[in-house]
Amino acid sequence: MSPMTGRFNSQSLDPIGVMIERLLPIAGRVVPQQKRQDWVKEWQAELWHQRHGDRRVWRERGVMHDAASLVYGLVADAAWLRVDWAREMVLGSAYSCLWVLAAYGLLCAAMERAAEDSWHSFFHVLTAHFFGGFVLVAAPAIFAAVATYPLRPLRCNRQHPGAKGFLSTRAKWNLFLGAKVVLTLALGFLASLAATGPARMLVGRYSDWVELGLYALAVTVGLRWALLNQEQRCQKCLRMLSQPTRVGNPSHNFLEWSGMELVCADGHGLLHVPEMQGSWCWYDLWVERDLEFDLEF
Amino acid sequence: MSSGKLSHSVAIILKALSLGYQFGFEIMEVTGLPSGTVYPALRRLERDGLVSSNWEAEDEALKEQRPARRYYELTKVGKEAEMTAVKRYPLLSRLLPEKLVKTL
Secondary structure: OOHHHHHHOOOOOOHHHHHHHHHHHHHHOOOOHHHHHHHHHHHHHHHHHHHHOOOOOOOOOOHHHHHHHHHHHHHHHHHHHHHHHHHHHHOOOHHHHHHHHHHHHHHHHHHHHHHOOOHHHHHHHHHHHHHHHHHHHHHHHHHHHHHOOOOOOOOOOOOOOOOOOOOOHHHHHHHHHHHHHHHHHHHHHHHHHHHOHHHHHHHHHHHHHHHHHHHHHHHHHHHHHHHHHHHOEOOOOOOEOEEEEEEOOHHHOOOOOOEEEEEOOOOOEEEEEEOOOEOOEOOOEEEEOOHHHHHHO | OOHHHOOHHHHHHHHHHHOOOOOHHHHHHHHOOOHHHHHHHHHHHHHOOOEEEEEOOHHHHHHOOOOOOEEEEEOHHHHHHHHHHHHHOOOHHHHOOOOOOOOO
16 A cells, blocks of 8 residues: 555555555556656545545446446556657657658568569669669769758757767767668659559550659659758757747848747757848757756756 | 547546546546546647646645645636537537535
8 A cells, every 4th residue: 555545544445445556556667757656646646536535426337347447547547648658759759760761661662572573573673773773863863962952060060968879969960861861762762663663564664764753853852851851850869849939020030030949849959940041140040958057047 | 639629528528627627536527437538538638738737735635634636727728629629519518517516
């Protein structure tokens, strides 16, 4: 029996009450650690009410039915909190981005493999189309994308105070960008190949022209997306920034700053995106939360 | 959670909160919904900003010889969602009684 229950319990608990009380810390382990204490405290208060409150509907359907329903509610509540926490952790993270790209790529590859007779012919088609078409389109597109990418000071040019692991923040940033670009291009290639599969069977090599067009589209859109997506991520944890908020008045552009602000959900910093670039703000500005400020206050 | 996609259970919970019912078991009692529906729904409503929660002051709870409760209340967005729910389910207003006395 928990200390809280003992403190307020004036009556001895029935066996079902004891069982539910014992289940509470076990179910509590499912709840994310930062919410666990509050969760247990809340359920203790609720169970107290169930035993001592002026219930109107309790035990109308039988003690066992109500107890089973309560246990289900307890476990469902704990499980919901765990699933929601996991969803929050995964949503917008760098890992989930790479996993989703890889999964779509594998799906397209599986579709293409299903259309071919054997693994040999599958790899033959992949190699032939990759070197015979995709590289010809992708190489100049990548060159154009890099050449026209706006030059600006690196945002993550220093090691963040709270950074973990042996890789620096900048190395993680570049590694993630590289992996994302490679997976995006691979997905573009495989998706184009899978999409033109039926046409290839019908008209043979003539479908290559359609395929080249699709490659060009996939590479252009994919690279553009990969770079834009990188811009909207936290410099520290690489999670997607959220809660876009308009700041300032667009009609006062020459008098004061206006634009959009996005924040990291984990509180690592803030990204200012100017409405209009000017001498006061040429680039998006990343403002990192000052850890020393937190220590002071 | 979009107010246009409120389920019947969520609509009842919002209505119960608007009538002054403040914590899980109280909502379960008045709505007849099981705990497996009420608690996850309250968490989801809180996450989506329709409901906010705060802990009862310890000394107030001690006066009544019971543990402090976590009380839920509708936010501004939650009140709008509740009004939408009432329009969508007109019988909702007649389904739940107004809370008259403070629950022990």
